[in-house]
Amino acid sequence: MSDDPRLEVSASRIQQLVDVLSLLSLGQYDPALTQIQVGAEEDQMALLEQSLSIFVRELSEAHAENDAHISQLEHQRLELERKLELINRQRAAISELSTPILELWDEVVTLPIIGLVDTGRSLEITERLLQRISDTGCRYVIIDVTGLDVIDTMTTDHFVKMIRSAQLLGAHCVVTGMSSNISQTMVGIGAELGGVTTLRTLKEGLKHCLRLLWANTANG
Incomplete structure (x- = not known):
C-alpha cells in the first residue's frame, strides 16, 4: 500500500x-x-x-x-x-347613493343630506357638490336637510364653508327643511348663514329657484 x-x-x-x-x-x-x-x-x-x-x-x-x-x-x-x-x-x-346630487330643472340641482354627517362625510359632500357645479355650471343649488339627524360644531363649520364655496363658484344656494333642533344648534354655535335663503320645504325651494331662473331669463 x-x-x-x-x-x-x-x-x-x-x-x-x-x-x-x-x-x-x-x-x-x-x-x-x-x-x-x-x-x-x-x-x-x-x-x-x-x-x-x-x-x-x-x-x-x-x-x-x-x-x-x-x-x-x-x-x-x-x-x-x-x-x-x-x-x-x-x-x-x-x-354616491347616500349623498346624491339630483337635477330638478335646467341649472337647478338639489343636494339632499340624510342621516348622520361627520367631518369626513362633510368634506366628501362638499367636494362632490363643488365638482358638480364646476362641471355643469348649474346656477341654483337647493341643499335639503330634512333628513339630517344632528349637526355638531365641526360639521356646521364645513356646512357653512360648503355654501360659501358654492357661492364663489357662482351658484345661488337655498337651504330647505331645516328643523328647529338644527337651527337652534347653528344659532347656538354662532354659525352665520347671512345672505342664504332658508325655506321650509324642498318644494318651496324649487319654486324660489325657478322664479329667479325665469326672472333672469326674462331680463336677458
Whole structure:
C-alpha cells in the first residue's frame, strides 16, 4: 500500500463539480442539469460527489418550494388587490347613493343630506357638490336637510364653508327643511348663514329657484 496521501482525480470529475457549482451560482436548479454522477471508485472524491449530490438535490427541492410559496403569495396579493378594488368601488357607489346630487330643472340641482354627517362625510359632500357645479355650471343649488339627524360644531363649520364655496363658484344656494333642533344648534354655535335663503320645504325651494331662473331669463 502506498503511503502517498495524494488523491489522483480525473479532470472530468473535477470539471463536473465546477460546472454544477457554476449553474447553482447562476440560479439554475434544474435537476437534469445539476445532477452529479458519483464515480465508481470508492475514494474521498466519491464521498465529496455524494455529499454535493445530496446538497444539490436538497437545494433544488428548497428552491422549488420557495418558488411555489412565492407564487402562492403573489396569487394572494393579486386576490387582495382585487378585493380592495371591489371594496373601493362599492364604497364609492354607497357614497354616491347616500349623498346624491339630483337635477330638478335646467341649472337647478338639489343636494339632499340624510342621516348622520361627520367631518369626513362633510368634506366628501362638499367636494362632490363643488365638482358638480364646476362641471355643469348649474346656477341654483337647493341643499335639503330634512333628513339630517344632528349637526355638531365641526360639521356646521364645513356646512357653512360648503355654501360659501358654492357661492364663489357662482351658484345661488337655498337651504330647505331645516328643523328647529338644527337651527337652534347653528344659532347656538354662532354659525352665520347671512345672505342664504332658508325655506321650509324642498318644494318651496324649487319654486324660489325657478322664479329667479325665469326672472333672469326674462331680463336677458
